[in-house]
Amino acid sequence: MSGDRSNNDIFSGGAPGDRAKMTGMPVRNTMKDDFGLDIPTELVPLPSGGKVYGPDSPLHGQEAVEIRPMTAREEDILTSRALIKKGTVITELIRSCLVDKRIDPDKLVSGDRNAIMTSLRITGYGSDYSVDVECPNCTEKSKQCFDLTQLPLKMLEKDPVNTGENLFTYTLPFTKKVIKYKFLDGSDENQISKLQERSKKSGTKNSNAITLRYRFQIQAVGDITDKTKIQMFIRNMPAKDSRALRKHIDGIEPGIQMKAWMECPHCGEDSEVRMPLGASFFWPDADG
Numbered sequence: 001m002s003g004d005r006s007n008n009d010i011f012s013g014g015a016p017g018d019r020a021k022m023t024g025m026p027v028r029n030t031m032k033d034d035f036g037l038d039i040p041t042e043l044v045p046l047p048s049g050g051k052v053y054g055p056d057s058p059l060h061g062q063e064a065v066e067i068r069p070m071t072a073r074e075e076d077i078l079t080s081r082a083l084i085k086k087g088t089v090i091t092e093l094i095r096s097c098l099v100d101k102r103i104d105p106d107k108l109v110s111g112d113r114n115a116i117m118t119s120l121r122i123t124g125y126g127s128d129y130s131v132d133v134e135c136p137n138c139t140e141k142s143k144q145c146f147d148l149t150q151l152p153l154k155m156l157e158k159d160p161v162n163t164g165e166n167l168f169t170y171t172l173p174f175t176k177k178v179i180k181y182k183f184l185d186g187s188d189e190n191q192i193s194k195l196q197e198r199s200k201k202s203g204t205k206n207s208n209a210i211t212l213r214y215r216f217q218i219q220a221v222g223d224i225t226d227k228t229k230i231q232m233f234i235r236n237m238p239a240k241d242s243r244a245l246r247k248h249i250d251g252i253e254p255g256i257q258m259k260a261w262m263e264c265p266h267c268g269e270d271s272e273v274r275m276p277l278g279a280s281f282f283w284p285d286a287d288g
Contacts, residue, residue, distance in 0.1 A: 111255025
């Protein structure tokens with residue numbers, strides 16, 4: 001996925017030419033000028049194809065974004081206690097590595113964020129990802145090694161209600177209500193994580209995991225857009241409709257498909273498993 005361009009300013013935000021215009025002074029590239037290193041950037045395909053971003057967004061209609069590889073500075077981000085506590089590590093990691101500083105990582109839909117995150121992992125530490133996985137057949141755990149470059153990219157094929165808007169429709173099979181929904185973005189995921197953490201502390205854990213995601217995804221039920229009324233509908237949605245909506249969204253939502261096949265060393269069965277994102281995703285030696 002390497003781009004043709006080299007990042008001539010890897011240790012500072014924004015393009016060198018842009019800052020030269022702002023300051024009126026030439027911008028030095030320390031890594032190239034002092035150490036002779038010209039580190040290339042990467043072009044990461046966006047699973048959304050840029051279809052869900054409005055005309056005012058730098059991502060509108062963009063099929064890829066340019067990133068620079070992680071450095072020791074990004075490792076500081078990954079280990080920042082303050083960012084870990086706030087739940088913004090991934091957002092700040094993406095922000096730091098994006099070449100176009102106009103892009104707000106919180107406004108990236110989850111599938112695009114995951115594509116960028118996976119590319120950063122590959123360029124930073126390689127494509128081999130070793131992690132403990134539970135066999136769905138015998139429930140025993142074993143260490144499995146996955147090749148991240150082999151994960152399929154699911155592109156967005158369904159058009160939004162309006163071009164450049166993160167809004168889609170689906171007719172529920174049982175109640176026949178027309179639902180307008182959106183794909184979650186970084187801001188939504190962060191809020192959901194905070195609410196789940198609050199529930200966990202209160203002893204309810206993730207008993208509301210499904211309805212909580214619906215609260216952020218569903219934007220309208222028919223002509224009703226009132227949030228209170230929508231929450232009431234969500235809590236009382238027939239299970240048949242709820243399951244159908246989840247299946248529909250899962251089927252069209254763009255992103256990296258974090259699934260792979262494994263052979264269990266305990267029972268010998270081949271199974272397709274969802275790849276867990278443990279500490280070793282960004283710290284390959286963490287689980288060793």
